[in-house]
Amino acid sequence: xxxxxxQQLSNxxxxxxxxxxxxxxxxxxxxxxxxxxxxxxxxxxxxxxxSLERVFNVKEVEPTxxxxxxTALAFLLVAPLPLLLHLGHPERSFEIFLTPNLxxxxxxxxxxxAWYLAVVLLLEIWFDxxxxxxxxxxNERGLRKWIHLVLTLGATDISEKAVAFDRKAVRLxxxxxxxxxxxxxxxxxxxxxxxxxxxWWSSVLIPVVFLFSAMVSGIALVLxxxxxxxxxxxxxxxxxxxxxxxxxxxxxxxxxxxxxxDFIHRLYEAEExxxxxxxxxxxxxxxxxxxLQALAGTALPLICLAFVSPAFGRxxxxxxxxxxxxxxxxxxxxxxxxxxxxxxxxxxxxxxLFSKSLRGLTVYKMELMGLEGFFVSVLLLAAPFVILYIxxxxxxPWKDLPAASVPEHAPGD
Amino acid sequence: xxxxANRAQxxxxxxxxxxxxxxxxxxxxAAAAPLLLAxxxxxxxxxxxxxxxxxKPEEHYYGMGVxxxxxxxxxxxxxxxxxxxxxxxxxFYFRTWVERxxxxxxxxxxxxxxxxxxxxxxPTISEKGILRTFFVPKLCNHCANPPCVQVCPVGATxxxxxxxxxxxxxxxxxxxxxxxxxxxxxxxxxPVTHTAEKCTFCYHRVxxxxxxxxxxxxxxxxxxxxxxRARSSPLARFTRFNEIQVLKPQLNxxxxxxxxxxxxxxx
Numbered sequence: 232x233x234x235x236x237x238q239q240l241s242n243x244x245x246x247x248x249x250x251x252x253x254x255x256x257x258x259x260x261x262x263x264x265x266x267x268x269x270x271x272x273x274x275x276x277x278x279x280x281x282s283l284e285r286v287f288n289v290k291e292v293e294p295t296x297x298x299x300x301x302t303a304l305a306f307l308l309v310a311p312l313p314l315l316l317h318l319g320h321p322e323r324s325f326e327i328f329l330t331p332n333l334x335x336x337x338x339x340x341x342x343x344x345a346w347y348l349a350v351v352l353l354l355e356i357w358f359d360x361x362x363x364x365x366x367x368x369x370n371e372r373g374l375r376k377w378i379h380l381v382l383t384l385g386a387t388d389i390s391e392k393a394v395a396f397d398r399k400a401v402r403l404x405x406x407x408x409x410x411x412x413x414x415x416x417x418x419x420x421x422x423x424x425x426x427x428x429x430x431w432w433s434s435v436l437i438p439v440v441f442l443f444s445a446m447v448s449g450i451a452l453v454l455x456x457x458x459x460x461x462x463x464x465x466x467x468x469x470x471x472x473x474x475x476x477x478x479x480x481x482x483x484x485x486x487x488x489x490x491x492x493d494f495i496h497r498l499y500e501a502e503e504x505x506x507x508x509x510x511x512x513x514x515x516x517x518x519x520x521x522x523l524q525a526l527a528g529t530a531l532p533l534i535c536l537a538f539v540s541p542a543f544g545r546x547x548x549x550x551x552x553x554x555x556x557x558x559x560x561x562x563x564x565x566x567x568x569x570x571x572x573x574x575x576x577x578x579x580x581x582x583x584l585f586s587k588s589l590r591g592l593t594v595y596k597m598e599l600m601g602l603e604g605f606f607v608s609v610l611l612l613a614a615p616f617v618i619l620y621i622x623x624x625x626x627x628p629w630k631d632l633p634a635a636s637v638p639e640h641a642p643g644d
Numbered sequence: 645x646x647x648x649a650n651r652a653q654x655x656x657x658x659x660x661x662x663x664x665x666x667x668x669x670x671x672x673x674a675a676a677a678p679l680l681l682a683x684x685x686x687x688x689x690x691x692x693x694x695x696x697x698x699x700k701p702e703e704h705y706y707g708m709g710v711x712x713x714x715x716x717x718x719x720x721x722x723x724x725x726x727x728x729x730x731x732x733x734x735x736f737y738f739r740t741w742v743e744r745x746x747x748x749x750x751x752x753x754x755x756x757x758x759x760x761x762x763x764x765x766x767p768t769i770s771e772k773g774i775l776r777t778f779f780v781p782k783l784c785n786h787c788a789n790p791p792c793v794q795v796c797p798v799g800a801t802x803x804x805x806x807x808x809x810x811x812x813x814x815x816x817x818x819x820x821x822x823x824x825x826x827x828x829x830x831x832x833x834x835p836v837t838h839t840a841e842k843c844t845f846c847y848h849r850v851x852x853x854x855x856x857x858x859x860x861x862x863x864x865x866x867x868x869x870x871x872x873r874a875r876s877s878p879l880a881r882f883t884r885f886n887e888i889q890v891l892k893p894q895l896n897x898x899x900x901x902x903x904x905x906x907x908x909x910x911x
Contacts, residue, residue: 236835240736250743250755252782252829256736259820259833319818319838326798326817337821338797427895428791428827587829588911590755 239596249591258583258595261603263313266611268419269448269575270310272441273615275416276449277303278352278408280478285405291474294467297359297628298460299453304352305619311344313611316602336422343418351411355404357384358397360626365389378625416445423578430504430589431511431582436493443486448571450479451564456619458561464629469553476540476560483536483567487529507589515584515592520577528570532563539563699851704806706845707872707900708859709882710781712907714866717742717779719761721858721867726762728846728857735759737832739843740783740858745909749773753909780910781867783858784809784830784843785891785899792822792831792842801840807872807900808847813839827892828899845869872900 240256247256281299283289315321331338365387368379386393420441423432454475461467497505512520536542538549539559551559580595598604725740726733735758742761746754746768756765761779768777786809793801793809800816803809811822816839823831823840834841846856850869854860859869870879879902886904892911893899903910 233835237734240734244735250757253735253738253741253757253760254823254829254832257832259823314819317819319820319833320816323798323815323817326815330798332796332799334794335797335799335821337795337819340797422821426791426795426825428825583824587827588755590753 246594251586251591262608263317265575265579266608267313271419272445272448274303274307275412275445278412280450282405282409291470294471295457301622305615309615347415351408358400362389362394417442440489446482447486451567455564477542480536480542507585511585516581519573523573524570532566535563701805705873706807709868709879709902711866711904713905714864715779720861722760723762724857724861743780746777747775749775785901788898791825795821795825808845811840
């Protein structure tokens with residue numbers, strides 16, 4: 232046994248208030264398990280945003296369609312990593328596929344993930360990009376040509392009929408994709424919501440709250456990426472940003488309402504656990520729940536978006552100049568990200584800070600180094616952006632560049 | 645030898661005969677001793693490595709009774725458990741532990757379990773009047789409807805046919821979902837094997853017809869182990885003659901650790 236762990240647990244023991252079961256001194260799910268639902272939430276949210284354009288024909292957000300899909304893919308590729316790193320025996324993780332316990336919610340992870348990655352995201356991206364990839368491959372040389380040619384998987388027919396089929400396929404996959412995205416993140420919520428031993432988690436609302444907070448975080452992320460890449464490329468459509476901000480506002484309203492419902496419901500029912508949960512919120516979770524999640528991450532952006540975005544009609548309540556509007560959108564989206572990360576923190580960590588004896592509170596000591604540490608989590612959160620950068624280089628999502636005009640050769644060609 | 649010979653001379657004939665017989669007997673015993681020891685050690689070896697060949701799991705269904713009134717909080721059960729099962733000695737890992745409840749006259753309940761009760765408990769110094777105090781031994785409840793078994797993604801934790809919840813440490817992936825799912829705090833992640841750990845009712849002993857280590861060492865007989873269903877078992881007798889409660893019955897886990905004389909404050 233590592234002396235570090237003993238030292239760490241001894242320190243925790245001194246900060247316990249009230250009574251906790253002796254086995255509860257070690258907190259089981261740390262920062263990595265906070266990162267996991269945060270990332271899957273971004274995936275689901277970004278995908279649902281992409282689906283808006285395809286299924287509900289919201290033309291204004293069309294410029295973000297491909298970007299949202301690639302963002303979802305980049306984050307989905309990283310999603311299983313925090314879980315894998317967290318396992319006591321990662322080398323045995325494949326057992327989840329080979330001998331899953333069908334009664335276990337967690338055993339479904341592999342299947343839900345594989346379904347979403349292979350059947351939904353990869354397929355939709357492939358069908359959507361196929362025509363462009365064929366065109367790019369025709370006009371390119373060297374490595375890029377080969378990459379695009381290989382990615383077409385040999386399907387180079389871009390006759391009108393074939394392209395029409397692609398469009399139909401994309402639409403069908405999107406229709407399957409929306410419930411799949413709901414499944415992906417609703418399922419993550421279910422993993423927590425179905426633990427009857429834990430009154431903080433055990434709630435039928437948790438999967439629904441997870442879902443809407445996923446949409447909020449996903450839309451906010453795509454908005455941020457679209458805005459920042461737009462600034463770099465010096466091209467974005469303000470109508471698109473306005474529409475994104477409006478959607479962000481709607482999703483935030485639903486998310487906030489659900490959270491409030493959950494809160495009031497608990498308060499009104501005042502079950503056995505209410506005392507310890509009250510103490511939990513007013514002490515250990517005050518900063519992350521009241522300040523970061525509720526005030527900074529929800530109330531503030533809600534007010535801001537209500538006035539700045541055209542959420543209540545064609546015009547915003549207060550007309551701000553474009554530049555300021557962009558800044559306020561960016562600030563709101565950033566606050567929302569902090570808020571949603573805090574939400575995940577409050578669920579995962581918060582749910583383990585009180586004893587199941589309902590008689591005491593413990594503390595969480597975040598490590599800096601080590602697999603479960605701060606730096607690994609930062610790396611995991613940065614990795615999707617690196618992947619996204621590569622994806623954008625291979626599959627440019629910008630529609631303002633017609634396919635024919637793209638054949639800029641790589642500098643080395 | 646010389647003193648014995650002197651005594652023999654002084655003793656009457658009949659006694660000499662007896663003494664002679666005794667000497668012969670002891671000689672024979674000494675000669676047979678290595679054989680006897682070998683037989684005992686063989687039996688021990690066989691018992692340690694394999695369960696009783698006649699053991700049939702389907703004929704048993706185990707549970708444990710705990711008489712709260714009998715527990716004196718000595719913590720020998722928790723200590724014996726750590727020794728018997730090689731549980732890490734650090735005070736963060738327990739298969740069983742003892743809690744002390746102090747109920748004050750103004751309605752407060754103070755619960756403690758320093759080092760699981762292994763070193764005993766400090767005196768109950770309270771400024772408020774003490775209404776009652778009592779000790780409650782805790783362990784895995786070997787639930788008939790165990791949430792830990794339900795949530796294990798790979799089926800590494802399971803119920804044996806004789807009603808014991810076990811973990812296969814060669815199969816456990818260390819996801820810790822079972823630890824989260826247990827309402828009783830009875831599980832932990834072993835810091836060396838990185839797999840889930842819990843009370844096994846000393847399964848290795850039980851299949852040899854012995855009782856768990858904690859039951860064996862309890863000086864007051866506060867823990868009763870046995871068959872839940874068999875009419876003649878000590879546990880069946882215990883549940884027949886006591887009013888029984890289980891922990892957190894509202895969670896429908898159907899625990900098989902039965903508490904007698906337990907206060908409503910215990911959870």
